[in-house]
Amino acid sequence: MKRMKWLHIMAPTAALALVVSACSNGDGTTNTGSNQGSAKEIKISLLNSKGEIQTQLEEAAKTFQKDNPNISLEIMAAPAGTSPFERASTLYASGNPPTMLMLDTGDVEKFKDRILDLSGEKWNADTVANATDLTTFGGKNYGFPLAVEGYGFIYNKAIVDKAVGGSFDPSTIKTTNDLENLFKQIEASGKKALIISPMDWSLGAHFLPLAYAGQNKDMAEVNKFIDSLKAGKAGLAGNKVFNGLMDTFDVMMKYNIDQKSPLTGTYERGGELLGKGEVGVWFQGNWAWPQIKSFDSASGAYGFMPVPISNNAGDYGNQEISSAVSKRIIIDKERSTPEQQEAAKKFLNWIVYDQKGQDFLVNKASIIPAFKNITLPAADPLGKSIQAYIAKGKSEQSMSTLPADHWAKVGASMQKYLHKSADRATLVKEIEEYWKSVK
Template identity: 70%
Template sequence: MNWFKRLSWTALTVSLAASLAACGSSDSKSGASASPASGSGKVKITLLNSKGEIQTQLEDAAKSFHEDNPDITLEIQLVPAGSSPFEKASTLYASGNPPTMIMLDTGDVAKFKDRILDLTDEKWNKDAIANALDLTSFDGKNYAFPLAVEGYGFIYNKAVVDKAVGGTFDPSTITTTTALEELFKKVEASGKKALIISPMDWSLGAHYLPLAYAGQSKDTAQVNKFVASLKAGSVDLSANKVFNGLMDTFDVMMKYNMDKASPLSTTYEKGPEVLGKGQVGLWFMGNWAWPQLSGFDTANKQYGFLPVPVSNNPDDYGNTQISAAVSKRIVVDKQKSTPEQQAAAKKFLDWIVYQQKGQDFLVNKANIVPAFKNITLPAPDPLGKSIQDYLAKGKVQPSMSDLPADHWAKVGASMQKYLSKAGDRATLAKEIQDYWKTVK
């Protein structure tokens, strides 16, 4: 869920150390091997950050952590714009100077399994929300700290839809494709545009289409079996109920898209602008968009999520669930970091989960929806609150966080072709199936 971050955020180019003067160290800033002289009692650790939008907040958290733990200095490094955390971490390992901690996308954890610590015995494992550790556990051992939950669906502007329905909009009434279209019609009748579709390949290929995979079953094992069948070439998507239902909804979206005359020309930046200014009622996107969205709405700031329906049966799985999952994980290096550095890294992770200042950083400063049951701070933004509400009600469909790295680009291009009417549904289904046959 974070590929787009590298495209839409301007990364800082210089990593700043937190309270370096306090430890009096002039060691290299590059990796885990940089630490004060043995026996000094002081430890320097590093964290490679792949969420560029929280770089400043992480640096402030590092300072706060150092205040609580004067013998530990934490430096925050940044994955450069245009690079993936996997690429940057791989480069640092190749140079023999990896960070103590690495913030990875969920699907990359397995690739580093032999280089990172088994974190199964850490206390926070027992406080993690349901399914938070599933995709980073191998042979009964968990290798990653679940940092952030992100979710997506239709973001609605409450002021716009309230006006459209002539009262207070009840999101629980949108449980079918037909109900969604009726809402679109009401928004248009009120003088606003119903919807904007952001046509980026990551949005269509990493977020929208995967709803067809995840929506196959509530049982994760069945979803995995479906994906395995796609790889084996034994799935006929053109006859698949969930895929066709999802694309039926997409057809409705295309019909009411404010930019349907030129659907591929729309930029990401236009979405938060037209939604925030109340020019459009809904936008298919995730809670990561809040910083931009809030910048265009200085008065209302009332938003929420609607699920993406896949049928006209309100009871069908997916019609009342938004897609959400842990999108970012922190792992701890075991190849180059010292036992003291590993212990310090574990202390930082505990600090985030169990200390008030750590929780405040996570929720209030970094605007992150936590993956831990013991953290009860309400999200400070409406999109985070909406996700927390769906989580509390058990109305969450696990996002496909471990798709192949090229999925969103390859399949996203096929979705773009469909959006621009350069290919029909049969062509789309075939191209998706052909893609999966190439995945090893």
């Protein structure tokens, strides 16, 4: 989910093309030369809003093209600092949308009149439970569920084991006090406890939404709570879950390695400090594994522990990890030709059913698949940890349908709180005002 988280991470500005040279026919196809007779090359493109897998997607496009010589696939990177919804809207406004667009779950409905109904695709029957619920409107599914993602506190096991004097068990952290005691132990061992990544998408799309999802196990009740916020009938000042979560955030701020300059950190810095063992804990999602792995030179052992929201161990949310199907791929029907649409469908089927496509998804991109037929185990410790929480029934559904501007606007309010340029009363006021402005 990067953003969450998921949520989530912006790719480099450059849009990289993986194409073969040919002569254009002006209809999305090109002649490929006399060796293939009348065969035509079909050019398709994909907007990637999951920047940490840009390179892996480019390699997948090359492999897919080897298997399908008449189809060339261009992987376009979403510009840094732009939400998938904003980029997709800009591309449609320019009259030049890509064939496929990778969006956050909540954005799919906004484009449903411009995208293809995918209900007839075989993979619908092979998705995990509820994978297409949030992209189905009027009985038609419009989104391909690309990834299951989860987030919470990632811990470096070698660092935490040393701090606790044995093998660390994440289930022992059941309250905010337990968390602070762990932070104290880590610092007593000579390491810094944690790092807070200050990006608005991390704070606004991942951390704060725990206060919404934690209101009730029943998502219908959570949705009612959100509706009450929109109507100005629900407040956060006296809300137990919100205040409990922010009490935990206060503890995080106290032990943040960057507390002297809390807004200067970058996403990459978090992965570096955790991977090198300079901090024991980092709030982030399983999408961060490639960054952590690139700096890890020790055990490679990492896992998740939930974010506690109270000092009552039995409260819902204290022992659950946040997870959901996050990124979705949609297919344009407004500008793409029928041939391009069929080629795009072929690529999606290649991901689900071809061994090379599955290898890209699980082993190369470190993605937890949203399809039952893909039985490859998670390739990294973070994916395995998320899968273990889900298998134990210890998962809390992520807030996948928040408004497109939530992470930017409310994330900015969280940044002010992190910087201590706003107190909790101001934060409450700004969050409540945001929700009342949502139509």
